[in-house]
Amino acid sequence: MSVFNGHVGFAGYIQLVYVGVAALFVVGLHLMNSPATARRGNQVALTGMVIAVIATLVLMGHEGTVTTTGWVVLIVGSLLGSAVGLWAARTVQMTAMPQLVSAFNSVGGGAAALVAIYGYYDAESRGAVLGTTSVFTVLDVLIGAVTFSGSIIAAGKPSSGGQA
Amino acid sequence: MSAALLTDLTIFILALLVGIEVIGKVPATLHTPLMSATNAIHGIVLVGALLIGVTAHNAVGYVLAFIASFFAGANVVGGYTVTGRMLKMFRKKAPQGEGQPELESLDGHRGIRGLAERIGIGIGRTPS
Numbered sequence: 693m694s695v696f697n698g699h700v701g702f703a704g705y706i707q708l709v710y711v712g713v714a715a716l717f718v719v720g721l722h723l724m725n726s727p728a729t730a731r732r733g734n735q736v737a738l739t740g741m742v743i744a745v746i747a748t749l750v751l752m753g754h755e756g757t758v759t760t761t762g763w764v765v766l767i768v769g770s771l772l773g774s775a776v777g778l779w780a781a782r783t784v785q786m787t788a789m790p791q792l793v794s795a796f797n798s799v800g801g802g803a804a805a806l807v808a809i810y811g812y813y814d815a816e817s818r819g820a821v822l823g824t825t826s827v828f829t830v831l832d833v834l835i836g837a838v839t840f841s842g843s844i845i846a847a848g849k850p851s852s853g854g855q856a
Numbered sequence: 857m858s859a860a861l862l863t864d865l866t867i868f869i870l871a872l873l874v875g876i877e878v879i880g881k882v883p884a885t886l887h888t889p890l891m892s893a894t895n896a897i898h899g900i901v902l903v904g905a906l907l908i909g910v911t912a913h914n915a916v917g918y919v920l921a922f923i924a925s926f927f928a929g930a931n932v933v934g935g936y937t938v939t940g941r942m943l944k945m946f947r948k949k950a951p952q953g954e955g956q957p958e959l960e961s962l963d964g965h966r967g968i969r970g971l972a973e974r975i976g977i978g979i980g981r982t983p984s
Contacts (some may be wrong), residue, residue: 710903717897721878724890731943734893738936741899748903755910762909765918769925770902776926777934784938786945792938793892800898800931806924807904813920814911824861 702754709747716740773799794847801839808832889942896935902928 700707717740723733752758758766777796784792812829815821882890905924912921 713900717900718874718878721890721893721897724886724893725878725881725883727883727886727946730886730889730946731940734889734896734936734939734943737893737897741897741902741932741936744900744903745906748906752906752910757911758909759913761918762912762921765912765922766906766909766925769922770906770929773926773929773931774933777930777932778937780930781934781937781941786941789892789938789942790888792934793895796931796934796938797895797898799927800895800901800935803901803905803924803927803931804898806920806927807901807908810908810912810917810920810924813916824858 703751706747706751710744713740713744713747716743791847791849794843798840798843798847801836801843803836805833805836805840808836889939889946892935892939892942896932896939899928899932899935902932904928 717737720733720735720737720740723729723736780792780795808829811832812821812825815825879890879894902925905921905928908917908921908924912918
C-alpha cells in the first residue's frame with residue numbers, strides 16, 4: 693500500500709480497477725458452482741487477473757520511479773516464472789495434478805512472504821516503520837513461509853512416483 | 857486505529873462472508889478444480905511483486921523483486937492452465953455417458969448429480 697500514500701489521484705483510479713477485478717474473481721468462483729459453467733468461471737477469473745496486471749503496469753509507468761534494472765528484473769522474473777509454470781501445467785500427468793497445485797500454492801505463499809519482507813525493508817529504509825507495520829509483517833511473513841514450506845511437503849506426500 | 861486499518865478490516869470481514877457464500881455451495885465433484893482456481897487467484901500476489909519495482913533501487917530490492925515475480929508468475933500462469941486442464945477433462949468425460957443434454961441443462965442440480973453418478977462419485981448432501 694506504500695504506493696498509495698494518502699493522495700488518491702491516479703492511483704485511486706487504478707484502485708477502482710482493482711475493485712472491478714475483485715468482483716470478477718468473485719463472479720468467476722461463483723460460476724464454478726456448476727460443471728456447465730465452471731470453465732467460463734475460470735476464464736472470467738483469468739480475465740480479472742490480466743486486467744489487474746495491465747492496470748499495475750500502467751500504474752508503474754505513471755509513477756515513473758521504476759528503474760531500468762527494475763523493469764528488466766521484473767519482466768525477466770515474471771516471464772521466466774510464467775514459462776516454468778506453463779510448462780509444468782502442460783506436461784504434468786493428470787494423476788500428479790494435486791501435487792502440482794500444491795507446488796503452485798507453495799510458490800505463491802513464498803512470493804507473498806517476499807513481498808511482505810520487502811515492504812518492511814522499504815518502510816524501514818524510509819524510517820516509516822509503525823507499530824502495526826511490524827505486527828503485519830510478522831504475520832504476513834509467517835503465513836507466507838508456512839504456506840511455502842507446508843505446500844512443498846504436501847506436494848511431495850501423495851505422489852506415488854517421486855515428485856519434488 | 858487508523859482509518860486505513862478500519863477500511864482494511866471491513867474489506868476483510870466482508871471478503872470472509874463472500875468466500876463462505878460463494879464456496880459453500882460448490883458441489884463435491886468440483887472441489888478439486890475449485891481448489892486449483894482459488895490457488896490461481898492467489899497469484900494476484902504478482903501485483904504485489906510488480907509493485908516492489910516502484911521503490912526498489914538497490915540489490916536487495918532487485919533480488920526480492922526477481923524471486924517474488926518469478927514465484928508469482930509461476931503461480932498465476934500455471935494455476936490457470938492447470939485449472940483449465942482439469943475442467944477440460946471434466947467436460948470430455950461427460951459426453952461419453954448418456955450424452956450432454958443433462959449436463960448442459962440449466963437445472964444445475966440434475967446436471968451435477970448426473971455427472972457425479974456417471975463418474976461414480978456419490979454426492980452426500982447437495983445444497984438445494
